[in-house]
Amino acid sequence: MKYLVEMTGTKVIVHGIRDFNLRETLECGQCFRWNEEKDGSYTGVAFDRVINVKLDGDILIIDNTNLSDFNDIWFDYFDLGRDYGRIKDILSQDEVLKEAIKYGEGIRILRQDTWETLISFIISQNNRISQIKKVIENLSKALGHPIYYKDSVYYTFPKIKDIIVSDAEILNSSKCGFRAKYIIDAASKIFDEEINLFELQLYDTDFIRDLLMRIKGVGEKVADCVILYSIGRYEVFPVDVWIKKAVEFLYLKKKITNKDIQYFAKEKFRELAGFAQQYLFYYAKDHVSKEKFIEREK
């Protein structure tokens, strides 16, 4: 991937972008802190910074940043070093994925902060994306740090210690409901160094999954989301209700256990299973109803 990168004022401008759609990438349920502006750009908070991103053809404009942050953070965050065209070519050999990819051809898998991803997906359980976003925003307002951009105030995601020192009242007022005790357990186990969240990269995927699942409220699905979206192990295939429906209806035409779905995906998509999962999830949400596939003419 070759890009021409230039800096003007507070903007970093990247020429030569391919396979990138902001809405598909930022609203496909892998992240929760981005909001669309009237001009189609997106403003969001990540890694203690607020930025605005805009795509104009093959030009990506990142505002409120600098070259060193682009190189150290945003290049990896938006996964700009990866050739998604090649991934899509390979996955498109499968007819179902070919359709799914056509529907979300600008999806990229973000490389997010591990702690934020862990808490976000703990909150995601038995919840809706709109509600998940609200709870995370509440938590950030209550326990994060204010940062300013264009006359607006944004809030960083709370640190581990912010959760540790917060009392139950604040957590409850953030409306995370029964998940509050899970968030506290996650923060405690990490703070006490029972789980070293910042060494996970060193271990193999199964070991990381076992470690994360020692946290109350973290099962296979949440663990796999953390591993895929923040550790970058692209062979994992998080199985949620939508993926389950998609695999059952689009591939197997019968009911199947979550474990068998993982075997199926691992066998079929190999080291690209994580990408396949993301395309399928985005497609299934709009094309697979509770029980059946919705036929739609083009």
Add this chain to the structure above:
DNA sequence: CTCCAGGCATCTC
């Protein structure tokens, strides 16, 4: 009013 949401813990067999 009832039902349910990018699951998981817990209990039962």
Add this chain to the structure above:
DNA sequence: GAGATGCATGGA
């Protein structure tokens, strides 16, 4: 192990 049930909260 597999199956059933409760869970905070708010929107449809």
